[in-house]
Amino acid sequence: xxxxxxxxxxxxxxxxxxxxxxxxxxxxxxxxxxxxxxxxxxxxxxxxxxxxxxxxxxxxxxxxxxxxxxxxxxxxxxxxxxxxxxxxxxxxxxxxxxxxxxxxxxxxxxxxxxxxxxxxxxxxxxxxxxxxxxxxxxxxxxxxxxxxxxxxxxxxxxxxxxxxxxxxxxxxxxxxxxxxxxxxxxxxxxxxxxxxxxxxxxxxxxxxxxxxxxxxxxxxxxxxxxxxxx
Numbered sequence: 001x002x003x004x005x006x007x008x009x010x011x012x013x014x015x016x017x018x019x020x021x022x023x024x025x026x027x028x029x030x031x032x033x034x035x036x037x038x039x040x041x042x043x044x045x046x047x048x049x050x051x052x053x054x055x056x057x058x059x060x061x062x063x064x065x066x067x068x069x070x071x072x073x074x075x076x077x078x079x080x081x082x083x084x085x086x087x088x089x090x091x092x093x094x095x096x097x098x099x100x101x102x103x104x105x106x107x108x109x110x111x112x113x114x115x116x117x118x119x120x121x122x123x124x125x126x127x128x129x130x131x132x133x134x135x136x137x138x139x140x141x142x143x144x145x146x147x148x149x150x151x152x153x154x155x156x157x158x159x160x161x162x163x164x165x166x167x168x169x170x171x172x173x174x175x176x177x178x179x180x181x182x183x184x185x186x187x188x189x190x191x192x193x194x195x196x197x198x199x200x201x202x203x204x205x206x207x208x209x210x211x212x213x214x215x216x217x218x219x220x221x222x223x224x225x226x227x228x229x230x
């Protein structure tokens with residue numbers, strides 16, 4: 001399935017951007033099933049033929065809409081992690097720095113693009129079935145990179161404990177995301193940075209704590225640690 005629009009002869013980028021921006025807002029507000037291609041095209045100010053020409057189907061438009069910002073966010077996470085590796089000069093990266101690389105781009109994109117933030121939350125709670133396949137391909141390898149760095153920096157914690165706590169980390173961000181709209185209205189860079197650092201500190205302390213059962217023989221059900229499958 002095509003997940004990003006292919007530029008064709010005569011393709012006008014503003015048309016594609018209008019469609020993506022409109023889809024981001026409407027899919028976030030109403031979900032995949034709550035809006036049709038005709039309504040999307042009309043709201044974007046283009047004809048239905050143009051929407052079909054650039055994206056083919058509503059599924060492809062939805063996937064392309066989500067991946068547009070998701071890929072940019074993930075690329076920034078990877079860039080920040082690589083910078084942290086260089087600064088560490090071969091030593092394990094401080095856990096608080098790994099967590100900052102994980103959370104900061106996610107946090108900031110939610111502030112910078114409120115409609116995408118709404119769409120991302122909807123995907124977490126009510127994902128259309130086809131989105132799992134696209135996200136699995138995007139997430140699998142990059143997710144493991146962060147886990148490897150955490151395992152390197154959190155020795156001798158069992159890897160199962162680290163993976164479980166990394167899942168808790170996502171839940172913490174998700175819980176705070178429900179209040180992101182209030183922070184968007186604050187428009188206070190100092191406050192935003194302070195809250196982000198508190199979030200990073202909270203997650204870091206949770207990752208570094210001693211396991212409740214000790215370090216020996218800690219085993220979790222394998223399926224619990226697997227990401228959602230397509």
